[in-house]
Amino acid sequence: MAKRFNRGKRMWRNNIAALACCAVIIGLLSGCGGKAETEAPGGDQEATKTAAVETSGKAGSGQASTEEPGTNREETSTKEERTVTDELGHEVKIPAEVNKVFAPNMEDSLLKLGVKPVAQWANGKLGHSYLQEELDGIPLIDFSGGLPSPEALMSYEPDLIVLHTETYAADGTYEKYAKIAPTYVFKNASGNVEKSLSTLGDLLGKASEAETALKNYQQKASEAKAKLSSVVGDKNVAIIRFAPRGVSLMGGNYLCGYVIHQDLGLGKSKLVENENAANLSLEILPQLDADYIFVINAYDQGTERMKEMTESPIWKGMPAVKNGQVYEADNEYWLGSGLIAYEKIVDDVVRSITGQ
Structure with missing residues (x-):
């Protein structure tokens, strides 16, 4: 009887030990399973976080994301908004x-900055015929009767409006346009194209593109x-513009005259x-x-x-x-x-005068 009791007691102890051992093993396996879900191979949690950030960045824009967890994209954009003063003081x-x-x-x-507008003049x-290949599909807005109404402009939902001359901003137009989108006004962007291109590049976040375009043009003009110089020397060059309202001699402060x-x-x-510019007539021509x-x-209107003038004996x-x-130039x-x-003007002048 005593032997059976002792044998039963030993069996009970063995069962208890076995159950305890199983509990330990299950706990260890459970812990390992949890780590497998949160750690990269090798147990490096920092490597996993870095890989996740890099993957997120590549999927969005080709660069690693710099946003902190929980950052609101709209708030970030607001912080990056800039306030500048245009040439009229706005x-x-x-x-x-x-x-x-x-x-x-x-x-x-x-277009030099690699940007296409929502609509074109x-x-x-x-439109500007020499640009139509690149502006194919961009809607035309007729300016022959004046600037487009605010209602017409709103349909294009612009983020930014840029007016190339202060006359465009006159008669309350600036105030109306500024209610549609931020509106920047030049006094006369055509007066110094190189300067206005740099300003436009800064406004659009394309400063490097503007710098490259300017360097390329300056190199071309220098050559x-x-x-x-070796052909013309100190001789003069004139640009005569024939238009319905009259004939003018263009000066050197804008457009082709500047070039x-x-x-x-x-x-x-x-x-x-x-x-x-100066008015030109048959009396002044000599x-x-x-x-x-x-x-x-x-514009083929002169x-x-x-x-x-060109059929006169004086001419x-x-x-x-x-x-x-x-030489007849492309109008x-x-x-x-x-x-x-x-x-294009530089190429025309070199080809016409030097034959190259």
Whole structure:
């Protein structure tokens, strides 16, 4: 009897020990399973966090995310919003990201920055013809009857509006547009295209693109200037613009005149020595001191006046005409205001005068 009791007691102890051992093993397995879910192979939790952040960044924008957990993206954008002062003294709040810009008559500069506008300037149904290949599909807004109404502009939902001249902002237009989106106004962006391009690049977060475009243009202009200098020397170059309202001699302060007389350093007539432009007639024509002449039929609307002057004996007796140094320029980009137009003008001048 005693033997059976002792044997039973030993069996009970063995069962208790076995149960305790199983409990320990189950606990260990449970703990290992929990770690497997939260740690990278090797048990390095920091490596797992880093990998998760990098993966999140690559999935979004190709860069590692810099946001802290719980950061609100909208709050981050608000913090990055900038306030700048435009050339008329308006304080303008520039959004952290500008995705939709409306900048009529600055399409050339926008394209140089790799940006397409939500809509483009047009005269009737015609936009800037030399840009239409790149602006294919961009809606045209007719400016022939004035600036678009606020209601028409609102339909494009711009993030930023840029007006290239202060006349665009007159008569309450600025106040109306500023209610639609932040509105930046230049006094005259066409007066110094290189400066206005830099400003536009800063507004759109494209400063590096603007810097690269300017360097490339300046290099191109410098090389052209050297070629032209050896041929033209100290002789003058004139630009005559034929339009329905009259004939003018363009000065060196804007558009193609700026390119020829400032960027390329070619001399200009004393008639526009200190002027943006001067009226030109058959009576004044003999005073034109220029050995090279470029003529522009403005938007193909100056044909009648151009024919009247160029068929006159006075015109035919001018040295530039006798020497075959009169060149008809493309009216679209020669009156364009941007580096794309300027580069084309440089090519035209070099090819016409040097034959290269």
